[in-house]
Amino acid sequence: MNEKQTEQKVTLATKDLHAWFDDFHAVKGISVEYPEKTINAVIGPSGCGKSTYLRCLNRIHEEVPGAKASGEVSLLGQNIYAPHVDPVELRRNIGMVFQKPNPFPNMTIFENVVIGLKLQGYSKKSYLLEVAEHCLKKAALWEEVKDKLNRPGTSLSGGQQQRLCIARALAVNPPVLLMDEPTSALDPIASAKIEELMTELKKEFTVIVVTHNMQQAARIADYTSFLVLGELIEHGLSSQIFTNPKEQKTEDYVTGRFG
Amino acid sequence: MNSSSHKLQLSGDKKYLLSFKSQDSLSKLLLRSVAWTVIGLLTIMIILLTRESFIAIEEFGLEFITTSYWNPVLEEFGGLAFIYGTLVTSFIAILLAAPLSILVALFIQEVCPDWIGKTLGLLVEMIAAIPSIVFGLWGLFFLAPIVREYIAPFLRQTFGFLPIFQGPSFGIGVLTASIILAIMIVPTITSLCREVFKVVPSHQREAALALGATRFEMMKIAVFSPSLSGIIGASVLGLGRALGETMAVAMVIGNSPAIVASIFAPGATLASVIANEYAESTSDMHVAALCLIGLVLFVITFIVNFIARGVIWHYTRKQGNR
Amino acid sequence: MSYLQYRKLKNILFLGSLYMSALIALLPLFLILQYLILKGATSLNLDFFLHDPSPVGEAGGGMRHAIVGTLYMVGIGSLISVPIGLLCGIYLAEFGRGKTAKILRFTIDMLTGIPSIIIGIFAYILIVAPLQSFSALAGGFALSIIILPIVTRSTEEILKLVPTHIREAGLALGLPRWRVIFQIIVKGNFKSLITGIMLAVSRAAGETAPLLFTAFGNMYLNFQISEPMASLPVQIYTYAISPFDQWQEQAWAAAFVLITIVLGINLVSRALVNNKMIIGQSKRVINHTRLIRKKKGN
CATH class of the missing domain: 3.40.50.300 (P-loop containing nucleotide triphosphate hydrolases)
Structure with a gap:
C-alpha cells in the first residue's frame, strides 16, 4: 500500500x-x-x-x-x-486503555500500576517500585504522584486517572x-x-x-x-x-x- | 526496557496446574453447582412438606380446606378456620397499612427536605428491623388492653349495626392481630412505594406544576397515577409478608379455631396454629395435618408473591420502555 | 368560596394528612421503644447476663443461656449461609443471563417470601425427626435458610453496581475472570458486602418461629450442637405467655436486650459504609434502575 x-x-x-x-x-x-x-x-x-x-x-x-x-x-x-x-x-x-479512566477502586496508585506484574508472579517490592517509577514517569504522572503512591487510585483527577491507567498498561511492557x-x-x-x-x-x-x-x-x-x-x-x-x-x-x- | 525485549507467550503457562480457560470454567462450574444446591434446597423443601402431609391429604382430601372442625384428640382436622383467619387478618392489615404507607412514602419523597426524609426513612426501616416476638410482646401487654378499653368500644358504638363490629372484646382477637400486622408491614410497603415514586421523572412533576396544579394535584396526576401498578405490587408484597407472619399473631389472636363474624373475637391463623401445636403434636395424623396447614400456607404465599413479582416485573418493564 | 380557594384548601388538607400519616406510622416505633425501656431496661441487672434461670418463685436468675444460645445458633446459620449466599449473589451478578441464573433468582425470591414457620417445619423434618431430638444444629440450619436469600440479594445488588469497564480493565490486564471477580470486584466492595451480611444476621437473631420446634428451648446453658438450645426470642415467648409476673418481667428485659442487639447491628452496619447508605438498599436499587433506564434511553 x-x-x-x-x-x-x-x-x-x-x-x-x-x-x-x-x-x-x-x-x-x-x-x-x-x-x-x-x-x-x-x-x-x-x-x-x-x-x-x-x-x-x-x-x-x-x-x-x-x-x-x-x-x-x-x-x-x-x-x-x-x-x-x-x-x-x-x-x-497487550495493553489496553479504556474510554473512561478505570483505576481499580480498591487499590492504591502503586498497586494499580504493578498489578499486571504481580499477576505474573513478580513479588519483589524493590523491583515493583522500580517498575512503578519507570512506568509512571513514562506516563508523565510521576512528578504528580510520587509522594502519594499509597493513596487510592480513584483519588486522582480524571486526566491523572487516565494516565495512571496508561502506566498500568505499560507495566508489563507490551508491544x-x-x-x-x-x-x-x-x-x-x-x-x-x-x-x-x-x-x-x-x-x-x-x-x-x-x-x-x-x-x-x-x-x-x-x-x-x-x-x-x-x-x-x-x-x-x-x-x-x-x-x-x-x-x-x-x-x-x-x-x-x-x- | 525497550521494544526489542518484547517476548510473546500466548499458550498456557507451565507455572499453573490448570490453564486459565479451565480455571475459569472450573470456577463457573463451582458457582453453578452452588446455585443448583440452593435450587435443590427449595425443591426438597416442597417435596418433604408434601410427603409429610400425605396421610392427611389421603384422609381428608379437599374437605381439609372446606371444613373447620379441628380436634387433635379425636384426630379430626379441617383447616378452613385457619385459612379464614389468615385471610381476614391480612386483609384488614392491608386495608390499614396500604393507604398509610402510600401517604408516608409521598411525604418522604415529595414533601420533606432531603435530610428529614432520610431520617424518616431510616426510622421507618427501623420498624422493619424489630423482631416479631417483640411486636407480639408489646401487642399482648400494651395494644390488647387498648383495643379492649378504647378501640373496640368506639367501633361498637359507631359502627355497631355491622355484624363485624358486634360482641365483646377481650383485647386479644382478630382486630388486635390485624393492627399488629398492619404496623409490621408499613415499612415494607413504604420503602417499595418510595422506590416506585423515585422512578417518576422529575420533569413530569414540573410539567404538572407548570400547568398550575397545586402540590396535591401534582402528586395525584404526576406521581400517584403513573405509579399505580407499582403501588399495587408493593401492597401485594406487603400482603405476602402479612400472610406468613407467625409469632406476633400467635401471641395476640387468641388461638381459637372458629369462624366468627365479629373481628373482636379470637381466631387463629395457619401460621399461629403451627406455632402453637407442632412441638406438642404426638400422633402422626396431627403432625401430617399441621404439615398440610404449612403446605396450604406455602401455596397461598407462593401465589401472592408470584402475583407481586409479576406486577412489579411488568411495572419495571413498562418504566424501562418509556 | 371560589374554585381556586377550594383547590387550595384541598391541598392544605392533603399536606396535613401527609404529616399526620408520618406521625401515625412512627408512633408504634416510639411506643414500643418507650415501653421496652420502661419495662425492660429497669428489670435489667448484671445477673441477667451472668446467670441461668432460677426456678419459678425464686428471685434472681438471668438469661445467660439464651444469649449464648442465640449467638451460637446465629453463628451456625452464618457459617452455613454466608459463603453460599455470597457465591449465589456473585453468580447472579456476574453470570446472570443464563437459565440457571433465572431459576436461581426465582428460587431466592421464593425463599425470601416463605413464612419462617415453614422453614421451621422443614428443619424439623430434615434434622429433628431423623435425629429424634431437638437440637442446636436444627435451629442453626433453620436460621441459615433465613440468612441465605438476604445475603444473596444484597450481594447481587451491590456487585451489579460495579461498572462493566472495571471488569474489562481487569480482563485486559490478563486476569482470568474468576480473579477479576474475587480480587477486584468482591475485594473492592468488601465493606458493602459485610453490611448486607450483618443486616441478614441481625434479622436471623430476632427470629422465633423457625426455632420453636427445631432448637426448642432449654433452661440450662448448653454448648452441645445435638442438644436442645435456648434462644432469646423463644425464651421471650415462653416467659411472655407464662402466668408468672417475675417471668414476664424477665421477658421484657430479654426483649430489651434482643432489640438492642438487633437494632444495634442494623445501625452500626449501615453507618459502617457511609451516609449515602442510610436509606438502605433502596438507594442502590434506584441508582441501578436509573442506570438501566439511561442505557435503554440511549
Missing part, C-alpha cells in the same frame, strides 16, 4: 477479521497491518464498529455474553486466534497499546496531555487508538483507518486520508458532510 510501511517491521496485522454480537454482524472482514512504533487511528461514525474492532485485537470482545469473533490477528507473527492460544495469557501481552477513545471523557487540557504522552509512547510502542475526534487523529496518528458500518473503507497515511482521500465516503466524512 505504501513504501514506508513495507520497510518497517509489522507488529500487528489483522486478516479478514469478523465480529458478531449474537446475530448482529458488527465487524465485517477487516484486514490491516500496523507497523512497529507508529500511532494508528481508527475513525468512523458512531456505531461503525470501531470499538468492537479494537476489542477484537486483545480478544476482550468475546467476554461480552453472546459475542464472537473470527478471522486472523497476528501479533509479532503469531496468530492470536489460533486454537492453542489462551486469551487470558494473550491479554498480558502494542490499544486505546479506546482515551480522551473522550476528559477536558481539553487533560486531553492535550494524553495526546502529548501518546507521541512519546510511540518511541517504544505500537499504539492503536480509536477516536471520534478527527482533529486528534490528524494531529497524532501516522496511519488512519476509516470504518463505516463494520467495513473498512480506507486505510493509509493520515496525511493522505485527511488531505487526499481516495474514497468519496472518506472525503465526505473528513470534510464533515457525513456522519
Whole structure:
C-alpha cells in the first residue's frame, strides 16, 4: 500500500477479521497491518464498529455474553486466534486503555500500576517500585504522584486517572497499546496531555487508538483507518486520508458532510 | 526496557496446574453447582412438606380446606378456620397499612427536605428491623388492653349495626392481630412505594406544576397515577409478608379455631396454629395435618408473591420502555 | 368560596394528612421503644447476663443461656449461609443471563417470601425427626435458610453496581475472570458486602418461629450442637405467655436486650459504609434502575 510501511517491521496485522454480537454482524472482514512504533487511528461514525474492532485485537470482545469473533490477528507473527492460544495469557501481552479512566477502586496508585506484574508472579517490592517509577514517569504522572503512591487510585483527577491507567498498561511492557477513545471523557487540557504522552509512547510502542475526534487523529496518528458500518473503507497515511482521500465516503466524512 | 525485549507467550503457562480457560470454567462450574444446591434446597423443601402431609391429604382430601372442625384428640382436622383467619387478618392489615404507607412514602419523597426524609426513612426501616416476638410482646401487654378499653368500644358504638363490629372484646382477637400486622408491614410497603415514586421523572412533576396544579394535584396526576401498578405490587408484597407472619399473631389472636363474624373475637391463623401445636403434636395424623396447614400456607404465599413479582416485573418493564 | 380557594384548601388538607400519616406510622416505633425501656431496661441487672434461670418463685436468675444460645445458633446459620449466599449473589451478578441464573433468582425470591414457620417445619423434618431430638444444629440450619436469600440479594445488588469497564480493565490486564471477580470486584466492595451480611444476621437473631420446634428451648446453658438450645426470642415467648409476673418481667428485659442487639447491628452496619447508605438498599436499587433506564434511553 505504501513504501514506508513495507520497510518497517509489522507488529500487528489483522486478516479478514469478523465480529458478531449474537446475530448482529458488527465487524465485517477487516484486514490491516500496523507497523512497529507508529500511532494508528481508527475513525468512523458512531456505531461503525470501531470499538468492537479494537476489542477484537486483545480478544476482550468475546467476554461480552453472546459475542464472537473470527478471522486472523497476528501479533509479532503469531496468530492470536489460533486454537492453542489462551486469551487470558494473550491479554498480558497487550495493553489496553479504556474510554473512561478505570483505576481499580480498591487499590492504591502503586498497586494499580504493578498489578499486571504481580499477576505474573513478580513479588519483589524493590523491583515493583522500580517498575512503578519507570512506568509512571513514562506516563508523565510521576512528578504528580510520587509522594502519594499509597493513596487510592480513584483519588486522582480524571486526566491523572487516565494516565495512571496508561502506566498500568505499560507495566508489563507490551508491544502494542490499544486505546479506546482515551480522551473522550476528559477536558481539553487533560486531553492535550494524553495526546502529548501518546507521541512519546510511540518511541517504544505500537499504539492503536480509536477516536471520534478527527482533529486528534490528524494531529497524532501516522496511519488512519476509516470504518463505516463494520467495513473498512480506507486505510493509509493520515496525511493522505485527511488531505487526499481516495474514497468519496472518506472525503465526505473528513470534510464533515457525513456522519 | 525497550521494544526489542518484547517476548510473546500466548499458550498456557507451565507455572499453573490448570490453564486459565479451565480455571475459569472450573470456577463457573463451582458457582453453578452452588446455585443448583440452593435450587435443590427449595425443591426438597416442597417435596418433604408434601410427603409429610400425605396421610392427611389421603384422609381428608379437599374437605381439609372446606371444613373447620379441628380436634387433635379425636384426630379430626379441617383447616378452613385457619385459612379464614389468615385471610381476614391480612386483609384488614392491608386495608390499614396500604393507604398509610402510600401517604408516608409521598411525604418522604415529595414533601420533606432531603435530610428529614432520610431520617424518616431510616426510622421507618427501623420498624422493619424489630423482631416479631417483640411486636407480639408489646401487642399482648400494651395494644390488647387498648383495643379492649378504647378501640373496640368506639367501633361498637359507631359502627355497631355491622355484624363485624358486634360482641365483646377481650383485647386479644382478630382486630388486635390485624393492627399488629398492619404496623409490621408499613415499612415494607413504604420503602417499595418510595422506590416506585423515585422512578417518576422529575420533569413530569414540573410539567404538572407548570400547568398550575397545586402540590396535591401534582402528586395525584404526576406521581400517584403513573405509579399505580407499582403501588399495587408493593401492597401485594406487603400482603405476602402479612400472610406468613407467625409469632406476633400467635401471641395476640387468641388461638381459637372458629369462624366468627365479629373481628373482636379470637381466631387463629395457619401460621399461629403451627406455632402453637407442632412441638406438642404426638400422633402422626396431627403432625401430617399441621404439615398440610404449612403446605396450604406455602401455596397461598407462593401465589401472592408470584402475583407481586409479576406486577412489579411488568411495572419495571413498562418504566424501562418509556 | 371560589374554585381556586377550594383547590387550595384541598391541598392544605392533603399536606396535613401527609404529616399526620408520618406521625401515625412512627408512633408504634416510639411506643414500643418507650415501653421496652420502661419495662425492660429497669428489670435489667448484671445477673441477667451472668446467670441461668432460677426456678419459678425464686428471685434472681438471668438469661445467660439464651444469649449464648442465640449467638451460637446465629453463628451456625452464618457459617452455613454466608459463603453460599455470597457465591449465589456473585453468580447472579456476574453470570446472570443464563437459565440457571433465572431459576436461581426465582428460587431466592421464593425463599425470601416463605413464612419462617415453614422453614421451621422443614428443619424439623430434615434434622429433628431423623435425629429424634431437638437440637442446636436444627435451629442453626433453620436460621441459615433465613440468612441465605438476604445475603444473596444484597450481594447481587451491590456487585451489579460495579461498572462493566472495571471488569474489562481487569480482563485486559490478563486476569482470568474468576480473579477479576474475587480480587477486584468482591475485594473492592468488601465493606458493602459485610453490611448486607450483618443486616441478614441481625434479622436471623430476632427470629422465633423457625426455632420453636427445631432448637426448642432449654433452661440450662448448653454448648452441645445435638442438644436442645435456648434462644432469646423463644425464651421471650415462653416467659411472655407464662402466668408468672417475675417471668414476664424477665421477658421484657430479654426483649430489651434482643432489640438492642438487633437494632444495634442494623445501625452500626449501615453507618459502617457511609451516609449515602442510610436509606438502605433502596438507594442502590434506584441508582441501578436509573442506570438501566439511561442505557435503554440511549
